Amino acid sequence: MSQQIEGIRGVLFDIDDTLYDYTGCDRTGLLAHLGERGLLGRFPDAEAAVGLWREIMEVQYARFLTGELTFSGQQRARAREFLDHLGEDGSTLTDEQAAAWFAGYVTHRDAARSAFPDADPTLAALAPHHRLGIVSNSSLHHQREKLDITGLLHHFPADEVLICSDEFGQPKPAAAIFHAGCAALGLAPGEVAYVGDRHDVDGLGARDAGLTAFWLDRTGIGGTPAPGVHLLRGLDELPSLLGH
Ligand SMILES: [Mg+2]
Structure with missing residues (x-):
């Protein structure tokens, strides 16, 4: 030292x-949200779900930092891309639907803050x-x-x-x-x-x-x-x- x-x-x-x-709250919130939506079983394990979520966050949050997306825009982009990976046609969601999906995650994440x-x-x-x-x-x-x-x-x-x-x-x-x-x-x-x-x-x-x-x-x-x-x-x- x-x-x-x-x-x-x-x-x-x-x-x-x-x-x-952040990492602990993010993990707890995501897993609770996916569990509630019946999506957790789509992954081999919790780590795979968290890994995909983090990977998408890094990419979309970088787009916010460069000014390409607004703060709420990067949230909607994360919801859409994640659902696309699950074959759930995330890109067809309206802004309201994508925002609502992300808000579900936020509710669980914030409970773990x-x-x-x-x-x-x-x-x-x-x-x-x-x-x-x-x-x-x-x-x-x-x-x-x-x-x-x-x-x-x-x-x-x-x-x-x-x-x-x-x-x-x-x-x-x-x-x-x-x-x-x-x-x-x-x-x-x-x-x-x-x-x-x-x-x-x-x-x-x-x-x-x-x-x-x-x-x-x-x-x-x-x-x-x-x-x-x-x-x-x-x-x-x-x-x-x-x-x-
Ligand atoms: Mg930091």
Whole structure:
């Protein structure tokens, strides 16, 4: 583990799979939704269903990040493509039908919404000594609600410190969105740490923007980080690394 890092006055966080257990909620929600619709038996096992859903999400969400699809547009596209794979003629669904199918998944996913157990204690430990903010590839309304429902929003009391790509106009790993996060904290990039679960988008993106980059690999199977990217196995390692 790296030694203590000096001079950090602010910390910016990714949300999904960093503070918020996106993968766990997504899996629970999808399996409940497919079970309710009688579609789970179409897959050899639950992992196959989750794998297909994740694969489609990566492709369609990327289209949202580039501005090709709206936020709700990528949701409808995910429903249609998933159903197409099952031979259910997803592409013939109207917008309303595709949105309704996706909403069924959202209902189950939202019932499972949770933060990682180390998120709240880590933010509480950092708050007295650091300015805290968010830089997320998503939309503000959506992410604000996630933080609220999981009890983390009070650590980020002003919307000004919640920088989301949909409103900002550029997603990570663009340096500009990391710099917007630093500006929201009133700090220079050299005074700010960034913490995220994606080595490329979060770790390399933040490092290349001049921030101190922490790559959170909770699984421990992600490999060795690139030079200049610090590895975290849990958020609870962070306060002592930053001197608290
Ligand atoms: Mg993430």
